[in-house]
Amino acid sequence: MKHKKTVLVGISVGDLNGIGPEIILKAYEDPRSLELNTPIIFASGKTMQFFKNHFKSKINFSIIDSPDKAVVGKVNVVNVWNENVSIEFGKENIKIGEYAIKSLEAATAALKDGVINVLVTAPINKHNIQSEKFNFPGHTDYLAKALNGKSLMFMVSDDLRVGLLTDHVPLKDASQTITETLIIEKLTTVIKSLQQDFGIRKPKVAVLAINPHAGDNGVIGNEDDTILKPTLEKIKSQGNLVYGPYSADSFFGSNNYKNFDAIIASYHDQGLIPFKTIAFGQGVNFTAGLDKVRTSPDHGTAYEIAGKGVADESSMKQAIFTAIKIFQLREAYNYYSRNPLKKGSR
Template sequence: MNQRKNKPVIGISIGDINGISAEVTIKALLDNRLQRLITPVIYAHGKAMTFYRKQLELEDFNFMQIKSIYEVHHRKINLINVVEESPEVIPGVETQEAGKMALAALEHAITDLKSEKLDALVTAPLNKNNINSPEKKFVGHTEFLTEAFEVKESLMFLVAEDIRVGLVTGHIPVSQVAQRVNADNIRKKLQLMLDSLQNDFGINKPKVAVLGLNPHAGEDGLLGDEEEKIIKPVVAEFKDKGHLVFGPYPADGFFGMLHHKKFDGVLAMYHDQGLIPFKTLAFETGVNFTAGLPIVRTSPDHGTAYNIAGKNIADEGSMRAAIMEAYDIVRSRRGWEEEDEG
């Protein structure tokens, strides 16, 4: 087994340089345990990272600039400049220049993932306002990567030590949620979750809870009939195939009584139904993982946090967890591949 297989090459797309992305990246990579386990490649600009190293007085952070992924050094923190000219760094300020750099970092990393020179990608937070343009619509990392790798379906999967929450619908208006909560979508997302729990998290026989859409899971049709007509039949279908799938459960009582601890995964119907309890319970250690892609992608579960950018108070816990989760999933997938090959 060569050096790369022992030490996965993990890319980090820097996101918005005027937010806390650079700070949490630097602080996470200063953890010597990470440097022993992975070979990091930051997609950013050297001058932007140097700005934060000085601004935050984190002088122990050192990196080696390389021209391409083919020059990666396994004993260093590597950095690839994704734009020619150094962008102006203005902590806490939204600029178009920072948005262009965030997109360039992501696109460069995707190219290296497709060349199979990266084992995983960790995406640092960006701003959807300044990354969007008339030519390129950006709804979110999950959707962008799903399109880039030409897969039909992916799953936004928020994971932490004792809670994993996937979403049937993601970044769409609430007014469109009910029409997207149909049997076909639930079936696809539930299968993606089961496959991911097995292949990415090494759980042989995963136990999954499915939440209802309506208050009190519809109250037997009194508050809505999606549970009776759509969700329950899909749950029964998976049970008939031998899967440990249960529900639908009322979301408020389910999380309020900490029932998520009894399950390996929870499938929520829409964004806030799943992410509000997840971030309440695991904000500093939560990780956003995109299941269903041919590559491994994770991200911290927070945003750009302009209000604290450049002040040396951002917590790097979620970024560190995202890097470690990427490492663990790479290892898990390799284990399954080796087993499948006999």
């Protein structure tokens, strides 16, 4: 089966008791959404039919047994399981967590094998997915191991891009986790991603301080002076446009972030609170550093509104089209890297 004009978008269904299935359906309700891609949902025909009926969706599914049988121009559903699933909207359920992992594992296998071009993951519940077989804090860490990559959580929305030195790490451990090795690894990943995934030849990157006011010369901690500053100087000496550390409290409010192609926060909330304040509902979580493209919406399962038909699909749509755009930019980057003399030729 050859697909020349469409991007094959694999979609893991997420927590079935949350809003994932609803926003997937809404994202493809308009037939025009199929012009650039062919979606392949990893779940089951029975399960997705339940959601179609519940939300009164007009989508007609193409039910297939394997992703390589996807029908271009249709919303495809792979039967990862065949049994009926009991859906209780808004309820945390270990069994539902198991189905979320079945979907994710099947979609990841298809991504790894090249059967799908990109992966978009609907929200999971990080608690009910935990088991002896699956012991990861979330998608990013699982995909890094499954795809043998150095992953970085990269939140993107238009020209705003925020990456993290530490992601799902308790705050009390964050500063101890930040080492020279980690900083170099994350900054190298960001710079390469900006070049190959966003088409920015010479990216400018700002790094936010670990401590308030960048430590105030050691008065409020010395990690910025002893670890962050010398490491950034080392990276900068290699010809990279890396700046900081900047005091995080005024960086976004002053609009300084607009002067950079990406901002790297030292820990989770330092980066995600301003990002979601500025771009909530339009933001996308992109996993940089992998040789495959994966995105997801910038929100969670939203149990409180699950099943009510009121979930906003905007971030899911953005996740889908961001994945497509990154895939296309990366294809062009890799092509011209192999054929440098053809760059700029017509």
